[in-house]
Amino acid sequence: MAKELKLMKGNQAIAEAAIRCGCDGYFGYPITPQSEVLEHLMAERPYLKTGMVVLQAESELASINMVYAGASTGKRVMTSSSSPGFSLMQEGLSYIAGAELPALCVNVVRGGPGLGTIQPSQSDYFQTTKGGGHGDYRLITLAPSSVQEMYDFVELGFDLAFKYRNPVAILSDGVIGQVMEKVMIDDYKPRWTNEYIEEHCPWAATGHRAGKKSTIVTSLELDSLKQEGVNERIQAKYRKCEAEDARHEAIQCDDAEYIFVAYGSAARICMKAVELARAEGIKVGLVRPITLWPFPKKAVAEIGGRMKKILCVEMSAGQMIEDVKLAVECKVPTIHYGRYGGVIPTPVEIFEALKNMIK
Amino acid sequence: MTEEIIIAGFGGQGVLSMGKILAYAGIMQDKEVSWLPSYGPEMRGGTSNVTVILSDERICSPYLNQFDTAIILNQQSMDKFESAVKPGGLLIYDPNGITNHPTRKDISIYQVAAADKASELGISKLFNMIILGGFLAVKPLVTPEMLHKGLEKSLPERHHHLIPKNEEAVEIGKGLLKPYNVL
Numbered sequence: 001m002a003k004e005l006k007l008m009k010g011n012q013a014i015a016e017a018a019i020r021c022g023c024d025g026y027f028g029y030p031i032t033p034q035s036e037v038l039e040h041l042m043a044e045r046p047y048l049k050t051g052m053v054v055l056q057a058e059s060e061l062a063s064i065n066m067v068y069a070g071a072s073t074g075k076r077v078m079t080s081s082s083s084p085g086f087s088l089m090q091e092g093l094s095y096i097a098g099a100e101l102p103a104l105c106v107n108v109v110r111g112g113p114g115l116g117t118i119q120p121s122q123s124d125y126f127q128t129t130k131g132g133g134h135g136d137y138r139l140i141t142l143a144p145s146s147v148q149e150m151y152d153f154v155e156l157g158f159d160l161a162f163k164y165r166n167p168v169a170i171l172s173d174g175v176i177g178q179v180m181e182k183v184m185i186d187d188y189k190p191r192w193t194n195e196y197i198e199e200h201c202p203w204a205a206t207g208h209r210a211g212k213k214s215t216i217v218t219s220l221e222l223d224s225l226k227q228e229g230v231n232e233r234i235q236a237k238y239r240k241c242e243a244e245d246a247r248h249e250a251i252q253c254d255d256a257e258y259i260f261v262a263y264g265s266a267a268r269i270c271m272k273a274v275e276l277a278r279a280e281g282i283k284v285g286l287v288r289p290i291t292l293w294p295f296p297k298k299a300v301a302e303i304g305g306r307m308k309k310i311l312c313v314e315m316s317a318g319q320m321i322e323d324v325k326l327a328v329e330c331k332v333p334t335i336h337y338g339r340y341g342g343v344i345p346t347p348v349e350i351f352e353a354l355k356n357m358i359k
Numbered sequence: 360m361t362e363e364i365i366i367a368g369f370g371g372q373g374v375l376s377m378g379k380i381l382a383y384a385g386i387m388q389d390k391e392v393s394w395l396p397s398y399g400p401e402m403r404g405g406t407s408n409v410t411v412i413l414s415d416e417r418i419c420s421p422y423l424n425q426f427d428t429a430i431i432l433n434q435q436s437m438d439k440f441e442s443a444v445k446p447g448g449l450l451i452y453d454p455n456g457i458t459n460h461p462t463r464k465d466i467s468i469y470q471v472a473a474a475d476k477a478s479e480l481g482i483s484k485l486f487n488m489i490i491l492g493g494f495l496a497v498k499p500l501v502t503p504e505m506l507h508k509g510l511e512k513s514l515p516e517r518h519h520h521l522i523p524k525n526e527e528a529v530e531i532g533k534g535l536l537k538p539y540n541v542l
Binding site for chain 2: 007344
């Protein structure tokens with residue numbers, strides 16, 4: 001068996017992908033609308049199949065610190081949560097970034113602020129892409145807009161996390177978490193062996209033995225000059241990541257006079273709005289950032305620069321629009337349309353917003 | 360071909376599973392599919408709905424506010440979704456418990472008296488499959504063979520002996536379909 005077609009919820013796809021791509025451990029605490037991640041992992045009992053550990057921690061604070069510990073040993077570990085739970089993890093994420101460790105965290109966003117609502121939202125863009133914890137760090141952020149991408153981005157997330165030794169976030173939302181779509185799943189990949197980790201991850205704490213240099217994993221460096229050096233090293237990684245790993249998708253942009261810029265579920269709704277607008281002869285396209293950090297600046301600048309106007313559609317009060325404006329250096333009028341607090345904009349509503357912008 | 364469907368009723372009527380069976384049957388027929396439930400507190404004893412899309416192309420938005428077909432199973436859903444059917448679209452409903460019948464003249468409307476039939480035959484759990492049969496009689500989007508495969512995929516193996524009964528219920532639904540004329 002090589003590949004298999006399944007009908008799955010986005011949340012289940014995250015869990016299934018983790019098992020099949022050789023994830024070593026998941027630590028999480030349930031919260032709507034992403035509880036199916038932990039449910040699916042528990043039901044599948046991967047510890048019997050691949051040896052993957054699944055543990056329901058006592059809180060989100062415990063989850064992220066278990067991830068910190070697991071990552072310190074070179075294991076491929078992850079957690080998932082939704083907005084209020086993800087807020088609780090920010091300190092841990094800052095430590096993981098500071099200690100330069102790979103880890104994957106999934107945020108299936110719900111409306112805020114505070115406990116907010118359990119309905120979908122995209123209001124955690126700032127928190128995720130600008131650094132929700134303290135210090136000069138970034139989360140590499142992937143924004144899936146389909147169940148297949150929920151599946152694919154787990155392995156991609158681990159690859160990027162290990163490439164840069166930095167935490168990676170999958171920023172999803174209640175729509176993509178709850179929707180069921182076709183997903184092509186892979187065969188089980190074996191987990192890394194301890195020998196492989198020792199060979200490929202010299203930074204990992206794999207146990208002190210005769211002849212082996214000890215490894216210390218920490219985010220603390222009291223000598224300011226040395227800490228500046230740590231920061232310079234981290235920033236150099238971020239510049240490399242910006243140059244090599246910004247991703248986007250452009251849909252019907254070639255002849256477009258206007259574009260939507262939208263990610264995740266909002267991008268899917270905009271695809272429908274493109275269809276509605278094109279049926280009435282309005283030349284509109286869609287640029288969908290796939291990585292939110294690094295933001296696909298070059299693509300948005302290049303495509304957006306040709307447009308008369310840009311409509312940035314988000315399920316928030318306007319967060320990504322700041323990156324869009326920076327990308328086009330405010331040379332192209334850029335307008336925001338958003339619904340928030342758990343309300344999902346309809347395709348017709350976005351089409352109307354486009355018409356309002358044009359006239 | 361793209362068919363955008365809303366199925367809406369009470370939690371427990373089998374709204375979500377009907378959508379899931381339809382989606383699985385669509386996959387078997389090589390279609391792109393999307394199944395988006397309402398989720399949250401409204402599902403526990405209250406109303407429940409699911410948006411199902413079957414298409415030959417990549418599906419744009421899984422979230423919609425206009426539908427080719429609305430399958431409506433209670434009054435609250437009628438109040439909410441009758442107006443969401445596209446002009447020229449289809450509305451199928453079970454008249455059981457409906458006090459305000461649909462009034463639109465620009466769409467096709469059919470009744471499937473599934474609740475009465477299901478209780479008469481003592482197969483109340485197959486209510487949703489009777490409704491599905493009514494829908495497939497108007498729009499045969501998936502073949503009986505693919506529906507069979509869809510049932511195999513969506514039901515756990517311990518329930519596979521019930522597949523023939525599900526298929527019988529679909530056939531019963533096809534026979535119950537009755538056009539409804541708005542006066």
